[in-house]
Amino acid sequence: MTFHNRIEELDALNSSFESSGHDFVVVYGRRRVGKTELLKEFCTDRPHIYFLAAQEAEHRQREKFIDQIADHFDERVPRIDGWDEAFDYLGEKLETKELVVVIDEFPYLIAENDSLPSYLQGFVDEQLQDTESMVVLCGSSVSTMESEVLGHESPLYGRRTAQFDVKPFSFTQAREVIGYDPADSIRSYAITGGTPMYLTLFDYDHSLAENVKSQILSPTAVLYNEPEFLLRTELRNPARYMSILEAVALGHTTPNEISGATGIDVGPLSKYLQTLRRLRLVDREVPVTASGKKSKRSRYHVADEFLRFWYRYVEPNRSSIEEAPDIVYDGTIEPDLPTHVASTFEDVCQEVIWEGIRNGEFESYSEVGRWWYGEDEIDIVGLAPTNDRILFAECKWTSEPVGEALVDSLREKAPKVRWGPEGRTEEFMLFSKSGFVDGLEERLEDNWSLLTLTDIDDHLSTD
Structure with a gap:
């Protein structure tokens, strides 16, 4: 994916690295939002180690991490048995060389060993802080990053020197990627939202209808199942959350309306909505003249344009899309699209x-x-x-x-x-x-x- 329009974040990372002392930086945000591209751009022309964690056994994760360090320093891979020894090894190397170390998809490591933040705390306190190097923890599971890295209960709490909550592009930012005239740019943004990967999947030499059919309505397309993957990144049992998102996308915006549409009682519903808000998938809105905490006139809306589009048009029409995607677009989506775009x-x-x-x-x-x-x-x-x-x-x-x-x-x-x-x-x-x-x-x-x-x-x- 091409690097786009993260100039403020890039400048802030550059300033952190160029300032004196160590840096322990936390970068997080939803899948596909451009975190990895931001960090790769930042690391360009800088000595760095970039480690991408995977969903695999702990010993393999650790072996690959050590391999990355040894390879960077062009030395034989040492025998290391635990994460504490792995970070000791990294700390020894940082004593002699100023380096950027990126650990991407850090939540995958925590999933295999929930003691990892404690090992990192010791590394930061005893070794990293005496260097001029930067360590970056990056993750797509917002809930894990906020609780296990940034949260008050985390051993790493208070250690970060900077944090970046990488969010989707605003329309102003996205329009630099979208290659349509003003009207179709707004229509296109109403479908893809500001997630950089979604924006770059569209071919702006083709019509908006052609892009929707090929990139969203095709069962082989990446975006066809994207929301399900997104929810599984954060939630073990996403079914009820998906039904809530569909209800909100279809215009049920008050708790009573959402409860009626989903069959979930208002009491339990509030907890589901709170979780979706914490994950930046749903926003709560009150009239601008009202108090946000006290107002009972709250409404909810899907926080991302692509998710709103997907739950409004794709999820309810899955069976028809599998059989005849063109008919779904021409008969269901296109006639209703002005209503969707109006919001x-x-x-x-x-x-x-x-x-x-x-x-x-x-x-x-x-x-x-x-x-x-x-x-x-x-x-x-x-x-x-x-x-x-x-x-x-x-x-x-x-x-x-x-x-x-x-x-x-x-x-x-x-x-x-x-x-x-x-x-x-x-x-x-x-x-x-x-x-x-x-x-x-x-x-x-x-x-x-x-x-x-x-x-x-x-x-x-x-x-």
């Missing part, structure tokens, strides 16, 4: 607002998010408490230009958002895939902004 478009518009704030093109807001109460919803509301300023925005992924009806609707809903003083400053924005009816902008006050796909593309341009 992604709202997130893209939020990115535009944040980018505009950072660049000084828009007024500043400290909080930006969705708002709802009862039957009323507003796609984006921004809050600027220090200035008593509030932003109202709607995002329309429709085939027709936006006109007065949306303006009137937003004006009607704005007073229902109870926030700030009576004399608050109100700003309005409309985002539209298909533009606006002629003359609309001229008929609106100065506190209204209208943005088309071209405007969105300009705001997110990194050129």
Whole structure:
């Protein structure tokens, strides 16, 4: 996989390595998110040992680790019987040479020997800290890395000098990989999400439909079964979690709705949802004006666009896809895709607002998010408490230009958002895939902004 757009992480790793003293770095994040490519790019032109752990017996893991070290120093492989001796051997070598040592898929080692963090603690405390070298632990099992490496109960707690939670690309980052026009770029992102490997599987010389059929709907394609592999990385019994993800992807967003769709009682459901949130597979959202911890108006959504697409269209149609994938795409996916993309478009518009704030093109807001109460919803509301300023925005992924009806609707809903003083400053924005009816902008006050796909593309341009 080609290295893409991890400049901030790469710069931070470079700064850590170039600073004085030792470094003990933890890198983690979901499968396929680009951790290994980041570390390989960082190690380029640096003396390093890169060890990729595998799911195999402990003695074979240890033998291969020792082989890597001996090979790097061009010496005979010593006889070593335990991990404590293995790390002693590494420590002896680091006394004479500044080196980057990467242990990738570290959770595989812990699975075979849960005492490994204790051995590493001794190595860090007694040997690594007296060197100028860097040791990097990397893993795709978020739960294992957070509990066994970063957690309070871990022997390694407090030893790290830096940590990197590598996340999928935002749309702004992903669009540098996606080779489509603005509209199809958003559609494509709504399908692949920001996971670098998923993005690079698409051939952007082919149509979006062709890519979906060949890279997702084909039973031989990598992405056809990808979510199942992802869940098995983290969970021993993923069946109930999969049913929850499918329910949320199909639009059941409140605990009661999810419970009704899955048959899981609300009590146990909360624990499943908490686990999915910890694994970054589901997000909990409350209205932007509400308190995150206290609000009872929470909604859940699948945190990754590809997973949302897969659980919405692939999982429920497995049997049909096996028989006739083209018919599933043409008859089920394509007609419903605008509804799926509309949610992604709202997130893209939020990115535009944040980018505009950072660049000084828009007024500043400290909080930006969705708002709802009862039957009323507003796609984006921004809050600027220090200035008593509030932003109202709607995002329309429709085939027709936006006109007065949306303006009137937003004006009607704005007073229902109870926030700030009576004399608050109100700003309005409309985002539209298909533009606006002629003359609309001229008929609106100065506190209204209208943005088309071209405007969105300009705001997110990194050129």
